[in-house]
Amino acid sequence: MKSKTNQVILVYIVISMFAVIMSHKLLQHFLSDDKSNNYNFIKEILFILFTGGIFKLILAKNDQRNIAVFKKLKKTNEKIKESNEKYNIVAKATSDTIWDWKIQDNSFSWNKGIESMFGYTQEEVINSSDWWFDKIHPEDSIKMSVKLYSFLEQKTKNWQDQYRFRCADNSYKYVLDRGFLLKDNQGKATRMIGAIQDITKQKEEEQRLRLLETVITQSKDSIVIIEPNPNEIGVSKIIYTNPAFSIMSGYKKEEVLGKTTAIFKEMYSDQNEYDKLIDALKEKQECIIETITYKKNKEKYWIRFTMIPIYNSEKILTHWISIQRDVSEEKNNEKEKEQLIRELTQNNKDLKQFSYITSHNLRAPLSNLIGLLNLIEDIPIENQELNEILMGFNKSTHLLNDTINDLVKVIIIKDKPSIQKEEVLLKEVFENVFSQLNFQIELHKPTIKLDFEKANTIHANKAYIESILLNLMTNSIKYKSENRKLKIAITSNQIDNTVILTFKDNGIGIDLVRNRAKVFGLYQRFHNYPDSKGLGLYLAKSQVETMGGTIDIESEVNIGTTFTLTFKNKE
Amino acid sequence: MLDQILCIDDDPITLMLCKKVISKALFSKDTIALKNGEEAINYFRDLRDNKEKNASILKPQLIFLDLNMPVMGGWEFLDYFTKEEFAEFNTIKVIILSSTIDPDDLEKSKTYPMVIDFLPKPISKLMLEYLNNKLEK
Numbered sequence: 001m002k003s004k005t006n007q008v009i010l011v012y013i014v015i016s017m018f019a020v021i022m023s024h025k026l027l028q029h030f031l032s033d034d035k036s037n038n039y040n041f042i043k044e045i046l047f048i049l050f051t052g053g054i055f056k057l058i059l060a061k062n063d064q065r066n067i068a069v070f071k072k073l074k075k076t077n078e079k080i081k082e083s084n085e086k087y088n089i090v091a092k093a094t095s096d097t098i099w100d101w102k103i104q105d106n107s108f109s110w111n112k113g114i115e116s117m118f119g120y121t122q123e124e125v126i127n128s129s130d131w132w133f134d135k136i137h138p139e140d141s142i143k144m145s146v147k148l149y150s151f152l153e154q155k156t157k158n159w160q161d162q163y164r165f166r167c168a169d170n171s172y173k174y175v176l177d178r179g180f181l182l183k184d185n186q187g188k189a190t191r192m193i194g195a196i197q198d199i200t201k202q203k204e205e206e207q208r209l210r211l212l213e214t215v216i217t218q219s220k221d222s223i224v225i226i227e228p229n230p231n232e233i234g235v236s237k238i239i240y241t242n243p244a245f246s247i248m249s250g251y252k253k254e255e256v257l258g259k260t261t262a263i264f265k266e267m268y269s270d271q272n273e274y275d276k277l278i279d280a281l282k283e284k285q286e287c288i289i290e291t292i293t294y295k296k297n298k299e300k301y302w303i304r305f306t307m308i309p310i311y312n313s314e315k316i317l318t319h320w321i322s323i324q325r326d327v328s329e330e331k332n333n334e335k336e337k338e339q340l341i342r343e344l345t346q347n348n349k350d351l352k353q354f355s356y357i358t359s360h361n362l363r364a365p366l367s368n369l370i371g372l373l374n375l376i377e378d379i380p381i382e383n384q385e386l387n388e389i390l391m392g393f394n395k396s397t398h399l400l401n402d403t404i405n406d407l408v409k410v411i412i413i414k415d416k417p418s419i420q421k422e423e424v425l426l427k428e429v430f431e432n433v434f435s436q437l438n439f440q441i442e443l444h445k446p447t448i449k450l451d452f453e454k455a456n457t458i459h460a461n462k463a464y465i466e467s468i469l470l471n472l473m474t475n476s477i478k479y480k481s482e483n484r485k486l487k488i489a490i491t492s493n494q495i496d497n498t499v500i501l502t503f504k505d506n507g508i509g510i511d512l513v514r515n516r517a518k519v520f521g522l523y524q525r526f527h528n529y530p531d532s533k534g535l536g537l538y539l540a541k542s543q544v545e546t547m548g549g550t551i552d553i554e555s556e557v558n559i560g561t562t563f564t565l566t567f568k569n570k571e
Numbered sequence: 572m573l574d575q576i577l578c579i580d581d582d583p584i585t586l587m588l589c590k591k592v593i594s595k596a597l598f599s600k601d602t603i604a605l606k607n608g609e610e611a612i613n614y615f616r617d618l619r620d621n622k623e624k625n626a627s628i629l630k631p632q633l634i635f636l637d638l639n640m641p642v643m644g645g646w647e648f649l650d651y652f653t654k655e656e657f658a659e660f661n662t663i664k665v666i667i668l669s670s671t672i673d674p675d676d677l678e679k680s681k682t683y684p685m686v687i688d689f690l691p692k693p694i695s696k697l698m699l700e701y702l703n704n705k706l707e708k
Contacts, residue, residue: 356673360639363670364582364692371588371693378595408672415674 005059009052016048097196101129103152103189108132117198119168137164137172151181152189162199174203222248226261226320228281236261236281236320248303248326250296267293269300277307284309284317290327302331355411362404369397406535410522413542419461421547423570426452426492426501429462433469440477446486455494458501458567464543468551469503471536472563476505479527481558497569506560512553519553573599573632579611579648580604580637580668589635589694596699603631608643612651615660622659631663633706635694638669638676645669649683661685666702668692 097113140163151159164172179194222245270291280287310319480486518524520541523534555561576599586604638645
């Protein structure tokens with residue numbers, strides 16, 4: 001630079017000198033006044049040298065100023081370069097998506113995040129702000145643009161916003177967008193740079209936590225979080241109570257927060273249960289207590305109270321969570337139920353005793369009557385009328401005796417809720433039944449078909465099953481059709497754990513349309529036969545059910561009757 | 572035919588029946604009726620004392636015992652009767668003759684070795700024939 005100034009001055013001097021010398025030579029040639037010529041020549045030379053000196057001075061000063069300006073410019077330039085470089089590095093390194101919006105010419109550019117975060121290739125991206133706005137979820141876009149324009153008009157200082165941004169696959173991501181505004185000399189916004197952060201995971205987590213939180217806030221159980229005091233074992237501080245706690249106990253949040261668990265001592269009526277709680281706190285063990293509790297207004301209620309210790313990853317106790325449920329209703333129900341069961345048990349016992357005593361007290365004089373009648377039988381009675389009276393007396397007495405004996409049988413069956421069961425061979429049972437009915441079988445000669453191929457044993461009480469089958473068999477014979485030969489078919493079958501016994505005859509049947517509800521009832525008779533008492537099926541059903549089985553009937557008048565019995569096998 | 576038997580029952584009609592049926596069936600020559608367990612205990616105490624003086628005095632060969640009686644019932648009587656005090660009478664066979672239907676009573680009767688049967692009232696000639704057969708065996 002310096003040399004250039006010198007050069008300029010030198011050129012100026014040389015050219016001026018050359019001009020001066022040339023004009024001097026010409027003047028010498030045309031003019032003869034050498035003296036004035038020489039004088040002028042010297043004067044011009046001096047002038048030239050003088051102006052050359054002044055030039056140099058001015059230029060040197062100018063130079064200095066130029067150098068300073070240049071240096072400053074260079075510095076600024078370097079700074080810009082550096083910051084640009086930094087920006088590029090940051091834009092490359094950050095996981096955020098960076099956008100750059102030149103507002104005046106509405107040119108909009110994105111860094112590679114637009115692809116990695118949202119899946120748009122560079123070709124898909126249109127470099128205008130409209131493209132950006134278009135991708136914002138419709139529900140968020142109005143709120144977002146209001147905020148953005150108020151920022152662009154510089155009514156607000158900072159801008160950051162959360163909205164949903166549509167990805168290339170049409171799904172939405174929650175983003176946090178933070179922007180900076182660059183202004184020109186007049187303070188007009190010219191450029192805006194933004195950084196978009198994907199906060200979908202945080203948002204989802206936030207929503208999940210909010211949902212989980214509603215469990216605590218909306219719970220009808222009261223929830224209390226307690227912080228243990230590491231210095232004083234067993235003394236712990238309440239740091240949270242949910243709304244249900246206040247509703248349940250009547251204590252406001254402010255009245256319990258920061259208090260120690262000693263507050264429960266005032267609330268719990270049961271000292272033992274309170275001690276259990278304190279012990280659990282000391283032992284750092286979970287505990288469940290039940291106690292009558294006083295509300296703030298001294299009203300009583302029952303709570304079930306669970307204390308759960310919470311440990312951190314270092315296995316150090318950090319909190320206790322206490323869940324308290326109002327179980328007053330449950331407790332009252334329980335009490336009522338217990339009372340009811342007690343009363344029922346007593347009633348049942350009394351009734352059983354009553355039935356034994358009654359039947360005993362009925363039987364005692366009745367047996368005397370029968371004994372006395374037996375004695376009369378041996379005495380010949382002349383008086384015809386007396387004889388008839390005694391006959392009627394005899395008949396009635398025996399009928400009364402039969403009835404009482406039947407009732408006694410029923411009482412004995414009903415009294416045994418469970419009965420000894422064993423594997424019983426069906427073949428043996430039927431042999432016994434047939435031998436007891438030998439006389440009737442010989443008399444009527446029914447066709448009896450037995451098929452126990454599929455199941456030859458049942459799990460039952462031997463005496464009961466014999467009595468049941470004796471009753472069914474007697475019924476079949478008693479209610480056989482006069483028009484056809486009696487046929488009885490008995491088959492057994494097994495399905496899973498159940499043995500099914502089918503007992504089928506071709507007798508006169510029962511009209512089930514009219515009588516289904518009564519068919520197994522006590523003293524229910526459907527045919528006016530002299531020896532029908534209405535007890536057999538009632539006894540059979542009682543005995544089947546005492547053994548845990550079932551009995552069902554299907555019947556058609558004049559076609560026949562089928563009984564289906566089921567018995568569970570031994571587990 | 573037995574020589575002497577005891578009937579312990581609080582019901583006079585039952586006792587009358589017993590006496591009549593027993594004599595008609597020629598089951599025993601002599602039937603002594605007692606109204607409850609305590610009377611029976613006293614009877615055996617007297618019998619024991621008298622036997623010391625006169626060894627030829629008869630002792631009953633069979634007892635018909637009711638269960639539900641006032642003052643002392645059948646069970647209480649059996650509890651006394653099985654004690655050492657009455658050791659010499661322990662071999663006397665007992666028939667419980669009752670109108671009870673409680674199955675527990677039947678089970679309980681089996682715990683007393685001298686009780687050989689548990690029969691329902693009323694006493695009858697058939698019953699006595701059955702007992703005769705049983706005793707002969």
